[in-house]
Amino acid sequence: MTSQIVSPAEMDQAIATLRAGELLAFPTETVYGLGADASNPDAVRKIFKLKGRPSSHPVIVHIQDVTQLSRWARDVSPMAMKLAAAFWPGPFTLVLKRAPQVSEVLTGGQDTIAIRVPRHPIAQQLLAAFGGGIAAPSANRFGHVSPTLASHVRDEFGDSLLVLDGADCEIGLESTIVSCVMDIPQLLRPGGITLSQLRAVVPAVSGVVTQDAPRAPGMLDKHYSPDTPIHLIHSEDLRQVADDYRRKGQQIAVLAMQPSINTNNFTSWINAGDNPLAYGHSLYANLRQMDKLGTMAILIEQVPGDESWQAVRDRLQRAAAK
Ligand code: TXA
Ligand code: MG
Numbered sequence: 001m002t003s004q005i006v007s008p009a010e011m012d013q014a015i016a017t018l019r020a021g022e023l024l025a026f027p028t029e030t031v032y033g034l035g036a037d038a039s040n041p042d043a044v045r046k047i048f049k050l051k052g053r054p055s056s057h058p059v060i061v062h063i064q065d066v067t068q069l070s071r072w073a074r075d076v077s078p079m080a081m082k083l084a085a086a087f088w089p090g091p092f093t094l095v096l097k098r099a100p101q102v103s104e105v106l107t108g109g110q111d112t113i114a115i116r117v118p119r120h121p122i123a124q125q126l127l128a129a130f131g132g133g134i135a136a137p138s139a140n141r142f143g144h145v146s147p148t149l150a151s152h153v154r155d156e157f158g159d160s161l162l163v164l165d166g167a168d169c170e171i172g173l174e175s176t177i178v179s180c181v182m183d184i185p186q187l188l189r190p191g192g193i194t195l196s197q198l199r200a201v202v203p204a205v206s207g208v209v210t211q212d213a214p215r216a217p218g219m220l221d222k223h224y225s226p227d228t229p230i231h232l233i234h235s236e237d238l239r240q241v242a243d244d245y246r247r248k249g250q251q252i253a254v255l256a257m258q259p260s261i262n263t264n265n266f267t268s269w270i271n272a273g274d275n276p277l278a279y280g281h282s283l284y285a286n287l288r289q290m291d292k293l294g295t296m297a298i299l300i301e302q303v304p305g306d307e308s309w310q311a312v313r314d315r316l317q318r319a320a321a322k
Pocket of ligand 1: 028031032057059060095110112113136137138177188
């Protein structure tokens with residue numbers, strides 16, 4: 001098993017990399033981040049360049065703990081503080097009004113800033129040693145599947161990028177984002193923390209994104225996508241659709257919640273099970289594995305409609321969007 005901290009020598013190299021204004025990848029409990037010194041606009045620009053990400057898409061600043069918040073945000077409401085106290089460190093990101101000295105490069109020109117305190121031991125070790133904020137989107141090319149293993153990051157960006165290896169990410173889906181910029185806190189992206197968990201702390205949290213909510217440009221319809229076309233299929237249609245491809249002699253990959261109903265040379269079948277946490281944990285690794293097969297299509301069995309599946313459902317819908 002990979003150690004949950006890195007050696008002093010590797011940490012020295014990581015800190016030197018950040019201080020030199022260069023990029024590195026590091027694990028969090030959600031997905032791997034592509035990090036840069038958040039106080040150095042030139043370093044942050046390199047993130048956008050390497051990812052191929054439009055400069056209008058703001059990035060999350062990672063900090064060690066809530067005491068560093070005032071460096072980045074202003075007018076933090078009592079509700080925001082309650083959420084921070086409940087879910088930091090963890091898979092949770094707050095969108096707040098930005099402090100005056102925060103660079104527009106981080107915020108995509110908006111007056112708001114996204115902040116997260118991750119709990120992965122290596123992320124915590126890195127933030128403690130660095131002292132400042134680390135800007136980090138997911139460590140993947142723009143619009144592509146997020147990485148949940150160090151090897152995924154290398155597949156995206158090659159071997160020249162320093163990657164701190166923290167084995168597989170515990171949650172495997174990106175953080176829950178809540179905007180506390182307006183009076184009513186608003187869920188912008190479902191993730192490791194569910195709406196019920198948020199409401200248990202602050203009952204007012206809204207799950208409906210209204211029109212004047214701050215835009216979260218990462219929430220483009222098409223996102224988290226492999227290259228192979230993805231089709232979401234209802235459970236009762238799965239066998240029929242898989243058979244139709246086979247009859248045409250077309251290879252497919254299937255991501256299902258049940259054992260294979262269709263063993264033949266044309267079909268590669270992954271049973272991801274019916275536990276939403278385990279399913280989410282391995283979703284991106286499964287998508288990457290299926291994408292590599294180069295099949296005609298990826299068929300994904302529709303997951304249940306209840307809240308425990310909300311984050312998974314959201315990512316599947318985006319992965320399948322045309
Ligand atoms: O789990 C995560 O959140 C991972 C790890 C590395 O922390 N990060 C991540 O970053 O998913 P990224 O850049 O791939 O997604 C961040 C999302 C994007 O949809 C972005 O538009 C949104 O957060 N966002 C960032 N700043 C924002 C802001 N000021 N207002 C609204 N949305 C914002
Ligand atoms: Mg991303």
